[in-house]
Amino acid sequence: MDIVAACEKNWDHWKHDCSGFxxxxxxxxxxxITGTANQMMDDLNVPGSGWTVLGNDPQKAQDYANKGYLVIAGTKAKSHGHVVIIVPVSHAVKYPYGYWGQYGGTGMKNERITKAWRPEDLPTVQYFARQIP
Incomplete structure (x- = not known):
C-alpha cells in the first residue's frame, strides 16, 4: 500500500484524532508507531529507532516524501502535541502537503501543512523520515 492510499483509507475514521490517524x-x-502525539515525537527522536531526523526543514521533508519515504511532521505541546503524515506532490512547494486528524476538530487531507499549525508554530515543526519496508 502506498502512503496516499493508506491516508485515504484511514482519514474518515481518524479525522478527529491526529495520533490515531x-x-x-x-x-x-x-x-x-503508537501513543499520543507527544509520545510519538519522543519515539521518533530515539537514536537507533530507524527514523531519520530531518529537523525543521520543510523542503527536505517534502523531498523525502516525494522519494517514497514515510515522513511524519510533528510538534510537542504541554497538553496535546500534533502529528501529520507528509505526502508526495508533483510541484514545488514552500511547505509540505499532508493528511492529519485534529483533536477537538476535523483534520484535513492533502493540504499544505500551514493549515495544520499556526504560522508562529511552523518554525517548531520537526520532520522524520523512514523507508517503507
Whole structure:
C-alpha cells in the first residue's frame, strides 16, 4: 500500500484524532508507531529507532516524501502535541502537503501543512523520515 492510499483509507475514521490517524497509517505501512502525539515525537527522536531526523526543514521533508519515504511532521505541546503524515506532490512547494486528524476538530487531507499549525508554530515543526519496508 502506498502512503496516499493508506491516508485515504484511514482519514474518515481518524479525522478527529491526529495520533490515531498516524498510528493507523503507519500500521498499514508496516511501521506502527503508537501513543499520543507527544509520545510519538519522543519515539521518533530515539537514536537507533530507524527514523531519520530531518529537523525543521520543510523542503527536505517534502523531498523525502516525494522519494517514497514515510515522513511524519510533528510538534510537542504541554497538553496535546500534533502529528501529520507528509505526502508526495508533483510541484514545488514552500511547505509540505499532508493528511492529519485534529483533536477537538476535523483534520484535513492533502493540504499544505500551514493549515495544520499556526504560522508562529511552523518554525517548531520537526520532520522524520523512514523507508517503507
Amino acid at each position: 498516524v498510528n493507523a497509517v503507519t500500521t498499514d505501512l508496516g511501521i506502527p
